[in-house]
Amino acid sequence: MFKLSLYSVPEHQSKYVEEPRTQLEESISHLRHYCEPYTSWCQEKYSQNKPKIQSLVQWGLDSYEYLQNAPPGFFPRLGVIGFAGVVGLVLARGSKIKKLVYPPGFMGFAASLYYPQQAIVFVQVSGEKLYDWGLRGYIVVEDLWKENFQKVQISSQ
Template sequence: MLKVTGSAMPGAGSLLPTAVLAAAGDGEKEAAAGPLHRDELSLYTAPQQTSRYVDPEAGQLEQSVATLRKSVEPYTGWCQDAYDKIKPRVQSAARFGVDTYVYLKDPPKDFYPRAGVIGFTGVLGLFLARGSRIKKLIYPTGLVAVSASLYYPEQAAAIARSTGDSAYDRAVRGYAAVEKLLRSPSGSDPGSGSDTKP
């Protein structure tokens, strides 16, 4: 049986060496060979752990799922890029739908008669454009645009201005591309050939 003599401060007992007395089998008390720390006693030390983690073997299902994930991995990046490109368009379409619903829920005065006249001019354009596909595209669109611009001149002017600007920008870009193609058909200017004189 072990007996540890302590000090007046309980927290300091673990820092200071103490005398340990052990009871012999016949009742005699023997002093230990020297002062010991409490950590040196087997009663206060925990055995050293020698355990290690071993990964369990993957089953057939886990292997097939891992193979499927590896084969699909290149496509997930492509799908994420496509989603990032489509997301703003979907959000703007949803916002347009909500705005249209709110607008039609409480429309301004004379909105429905004007919408009826604009729709009637589109149907009239389809009727007048019988026989040709180009006429079926131009007549209804032109008549709807004219009738809508009569009822909503400010919006028509803003649309015409933005459409004109974008058409002008595209025309300038097309002209620059054609000019670039005509100037260097083989990738170099014809007058920049190097003439070597003997």
């Protein structure tokens, strides 16, 4: 009787021979190498924008959930604030500056009636930012004034 070992491997001399590429494979390879910079650019942009898009989607889901379980009186307040914006748009006929100022102004006023604490905080923060911007502008104008008009006075003497 002839016994075969379970762990022995028959010895065969195998040789792997790679077949030559076809014209179709060569064309696809050439196309992939040609498109590689563009695809890597797209992947880079996707990886940069993915967190922003995910946070935007999460904000949308949170907003949807909030609107599904809105506190009592939220929708009437929202309607009044929106109506104030429409009134501001109607009253701003004719002037582009009025169209930029009136609707947000009326909406802000209506929102401040319903949410006074948030309005106070908003005004405080906005006032600080406006003060900072004004101070920066003053410094820039002062520097320009000193640079330009002191040269004129020195050269005229």
